[in-house]
Amino acid sequence: MKGKRIPRLKGNTIFSSGNGLRKNPLNFLIEKDKAYPGILHWKFLHLDVVQLTDPKLVRFVLQTNQKYYVKSTMYNQLKLLLGQGLVTSEGKLWKSQRKMIQPSFHKQHINNLFDEMLSCTNELIMDWKEAAQKGGKIDFADEMMKITLQIIGKTMLSADFRTEAKSVGVTLTYLLKALEKRVLRGVNFPIWVPTAANLEFKRKRKVLDDIVYKVIGDRRERGHAKGDLLDMLMESRYEDTGEAMPDNLLRDELMTVFLAGHETTATALTWTFYLLSKHPDVYQKLKKEVKEVVGDGELTFQHLHQLKYTKACLNESMRLFPPVWVIGRGATEDNMVGDYFIKKGTTVLMSPYIVHRHPDYWKNPEVFEPERWETEEVKEMDKYAYFPFAAGPRMCIGNNFALLEADIILTKVIQQFDFKYLGESEPVMDPTLTLRVKEGMPMQIRSLI
Numbered sequence: 001m002k003g004k005r006i007p008r009l010k011g012n013t014i015f016s017s018g019n020g021l022r023k024n025p026l027n028f029l030i031e032k033d034k035a036y037p038g039i040l041h042w043k044f045l046h047l048d049v050v051q052l053t054d055p056k057l058v059r060f061v062l063q064t065n066q067k068y069y070v071k072s073t074m075y076n077q078l079k080l081l082l083g084q085g086l087v088t089s090e091g092k093l094w095k096s097q098r099k100m101i102q103p104s105f106h107k108q109h110i111n112n113l114f115d116e117m118l119s120c121t122n123e124l125i126m127d128w129k130e131a132a133q134k135g136g137k138i139d140f141a142d143e144m145m146k147i148t149l150q151i152i153g154k155t156m157l158s159a160d161f162r163t164e165a166k167s168v169g170v171t172l173t174y175l176l177k178a179l180e181k182r183v184l185r186g187v188n189f190p191i192w193v194p195t196a197a198n199l200e201f202k203r204k205r206k207v208l209d210d211i212v213y214k215v216i217g218d219r220r221e222r223g224h225a226k227g228d229l230l231d232m233l234m235e236s237r238y239e240d241t242g243e244a245m246p247d248n249l250l251r252d253e254l255m256t257v258f259l260a261g262h263e264t265t266a267t268a269l270t271w272t273f274y275l276l277s278k279h280p281d282v283y284q285k286l287k288k289e290v291k292e293v294v295g296d297g298e299l300t301f302q303h304l305h306q307l308k309y310t311k312a313c314l315n316e317s318m319r320l321f322p323p324v325w326v327i328g329r330g331a332t333e334d335n336m337v338g339d340y341f342i343k344k345g346t347t348v349l350m351s352p353y354i355v356h357r358h359p360d361y362w363k364n365p366e367v368f369e370p371e372r373w374e375t376e377e378v379k380e381m382d383k384y385a386y387f388p389f390a391a392g393p394r395m396c397i398g399n400n401f402a403l404l405e406a407d408i409i410l411t412k413v414i415q416q417f418d419f420k421y422l423g424e425s426e427p428v429m430d431p432t433l434t435l436r437v438k439e440g441m442p443m444q445i446r447s448l449i
């Protein structure tokens with residue numbers, strides 16, 4: 001196999017990229033792409049890394065040649081938390097698990113969760129009304145984590161996580177930071193070595209394990225028949241062996257849905273509210289849409305089809321702040337990505353953050369402009385210039401779930417409250433495994449109805 005030579009980063013030593021990545025991973029990738037647009041090869045410790053920002057090349061890795069790729073080695077660290085769940089598993093195991101779980105995420109099934117999602121959101125609205133009477137200062141980052149956790153718990157596991165929300169938030173922040181450090185360090189003590197950091201990691205992981213095992217234990221005790229994801233996983237049998245899912249895999253799948261199913265959507269909503277608070281024109285237009293479609297009454301499923309600008313705001317917010325800001329794959333075979341030869345063993349990094357803000361593909365890329373989603377130009381552009389949920393067979397299984405709950409939460413908050421950003425400076429991005437906000441998103445809310 002012969003192909004065009006991939007440009008190599010000049011002056012790159014096995015340590016220099018590590019320093020750049022540790023200091024500011026987003027800047028590191030952006031600067032490199034500016035110097036070598038589209039595709040670039042660099043070294044990170046023992047790894048050969050190819051960074052792709054050309055949507056045509058991204059398509060090769062995520063779709064056309066996907067059979068030559070697995071998740072990259074950075075996902076090995078994530079396995080310490082998610083085990084062999086859907087995000088981190090591969091091959092036959094991934095295929096059979098995805099087949100088993102897919103029906104719970106079918107669009108029709110997700111649409112049936114509307115009432116439950118709305119009811120959780122209404123509880124949040126009641127809490128905020130009380131908070132509004134007491135001064136109305138709240139942290140949207142925390143609140144979005146709380147509501148998305150509650151929704152995933154209620155809809156998929158029929159569990160109420162309101163009392164656990166605070167400890168889940170703190171624990172998850174710790175665990176994600178620890179995993180990020182392990183990824184960037186490259187070389188780590190195996191988790192069984194009793195270093196202080198490893199012991200603390202395991203202690204924190206147990207907090208989440210206890211929650212998940214309690215959900216499983218309660219269901220075993222009280223019996224099935226909730227018709228949720230947990231029932232489905234417990235009752236399913238593998239086609240080839242006829243056996244039920246073993247407990248360790250059940251734990252891994254539940255932990256995966258529990259975490260992947262709330263952290264990402266919460267991040268998307270937090271940035272959306274921030275962008276709205278900074279763009280009064282967009283905010284007013286959105287309020288007008290909600291007023292015209294929903295009025296002061298209760299939101300219904302039918303309203304959602306008419307809330308076009310609401311959807312455009314969410315699309316636009318995930319363009320500027322994609323919750324999963326980088327996606328990594330490892331080549332299992334030599335293969336051609338467009339005209340370029342990718343050697344077996346190469347790590348390929350694709351960053352939605354960089355592609356979504358790339359001036360070659362987007363007009364006024366840094367500007368928050370939901371109107372662009374109504375233009376022909378965006379409708380006709382390369383599908384791989386916008387991939388917040390990834391693409392191909394490993395595309396996010398929860399995209400319809402996330403979009404439905406985000407529509408509901410955004411619409412209800414816009415209908416019921418005014419909000420204003422209270423931070424003294426701009427919020428800072430914290431690109432751990434997701435694109436979190438560094439020190440919360442303080443807002444002042446005021447009740448409208």
Ligand code: HEM
Binds near residue numbers: 389393
């Ligand atoms: C705005 C919200 C969300 C975003 C931006 C998002 C993004 C993504 C992305 C980019 C991937 C692919 C990762 C990769 O290939 O490396 C992914 C996978 C996944 N997501 Fe999401 N996600 C969101 C919400 C959700 C929700 C609500 C759930 C579950 C309820 C979920 C469950 C999963 C699972 C299980 C996978 C692994 C799928 C597989 O490999 O078969 N996600 N997500």
